[in-house]
Amino acid sequence: MMKQHLLPILTNVQVSKRYWHMTIDTSGMTDDIEPGQFFHIRCSEGAFPFLRRPFSIYRINREDDTMEFLYLVKGEGTKDLTKKQPGDTADVLGPLGYGFKLQPEYKEILLTARGVGIATLAALAQEAGQKGVRCTAILSARSKNDLLAAETLQDFGAEVHHVTEEEGTSDVESVETRMRDIIERKDVDALYTCGSRRLSRLNQRLAAEYGLPGEIALEEQMGCAMGACFACVCDLEEEGKYRSVRVCLEGPVFPLEKVVIS
Numbered sequence: 001m002m003k004q005h006l007l008p009i010l011t012n013v014q015v016s017k018r019y020w021h022m023t024i025d026t027s028g029m030t031d032d033i034e035p036g037q038f039f040h041i042r043c044s045e046g047a048f049p050f051l052r053r054p055f056s057i058y059r060i061n062r063e064d065d066t067m068e069f070l071y072l073v074k075g076e077g078t079k080d081l082t083k084k085q086p087g088d089t090a091d092v093l094g095p096l097g098y099g100f101k102l103q104p105e106y107k108e109i110l111l112t113a114r115g116v117g118i119a120t121l122a123a124l125a126q127e128a129g130q131k132g133v134r135c136t137a138i139l140s141a142r143s144k145n146d147l148l149a150a151e152t153l154q155d156f157g158a159e160v161h162h163v164t165e166e167e168g169t170s171d172v173e174s175v176e177t178r179m180r181d182i183i184e185r186k187d188v189d190a191l192y193t194c195g196s197r198r199l200s201r202l203n204q205r206l207a208a209e210y211g212l213p214g215e216i217a218l219e220e221q222m223g224c225a226m227g228a229c230f231a232c233v234c235d236l237e238e239e240g241k242y243r244s245v246r247v248c249l250e251g252p253v254f255p256l257e258k259v260v261i262s
């Protein structure tokens with residue numbers, strides 16, 4: 001089923017040197033939205049770039065029928081998206097894919113995000129806060145200036161740890177020490193990650209060692225986001241066998257232990 005919506009843009013503002021934030025009115029949309037799901041957004045009014053671009057839901061505001069996106073200006077698509085003004089229409093496909101599963105028995109979760117992965121995990125921190133699940137987030141970025149979602153996560157009740165290249169605290173060894181401390185001290189029930197291969201491998205290793213379940217949101221380049229073009233294929237390893245899956249259809253969230261990280 002084609003889930004195309006034409007929705008009013010309420011705000012679209014630059015929030016740091018590289019990041020923008022957009023709010024969209026969802027009152028014309030009846031679909032329920034889950035953290036980890038995404039929308040495939042038409043960024044340009046013209047013919048180029050032809051392909052839509054995928055963006056995770058950053059914040060879901062059910063009480064006032066809005067949703068928010070946090071995006072990094074990278075190439076032509078995201079550059080065009082910054083030109084949208086309040087009152088313009090957002091042409092979006094979605095919500096698409098399968099989101100995060102916050103199991104009812106979880107009391108304490110640990111999120112590790114790098115770069116724009118923070119945008120993807122923010123909605124999960126929001127849901128955890130609403131459900132009374134305690135949440136700790138390690139947010140990794142190039143510089144402090146890129147850690148703009150930190151306050152949002154704190155607003156959701158998460159305990160936030162910043163690590164940056166600027167401060168020399170974002171190397172895998174330092175993050176591992178921090179993760180081990182949090183897992184052991186807080187008796188963490190599950191791990192969630194997005195945005196970095198190195199941190200994903202670290203999460204896989206620690207999940208296996210501590211016997212914890214976990215999930216990973218993948219950010220592959222996408223063409224159609226409807227399963228037709230096979231641009232976003234990745235591999236899962238299940239019971240010793242490899243299976244190729246389309247991130248847009250079966251993901252973007254997958255069980256942490258199954259994803260083959262190249």
Ligand SMILES: Cc1cc2nc3c(=O)[nH]c(=O)nc-3n(C[C@H](O)[C@H](O)[C@H](O)COP(=O)(O)OP(=O)(O)OC[C@H]3O[C@@H](n4cnc5c(N)ncnc54)[C@H](O)[C@@H]3O)c2cc1C
Nearest residue numbers: 053054055056071072075076077078116119219220223231
């Ligand atoms: C599920 C998901 C969630 C995401 N969430 C966020 C988010 O919340 N915030 C954020 O900032 N970023 C997010 N991203 C990343 C974001 O989609 C990209 O940064 C964005 O598409 C860049 O577009 P661009 O035109 O600015 O950059 P460019 O690098 O110029 O364009 C990249 C785009 O070109 C197209 N493309 C290039 N090569 C191919 C190919 N081989 N096959 C098919 N298509 C191709 C794709 O549409 C691709 O997305 C997400 C990605 C995914 C998959």
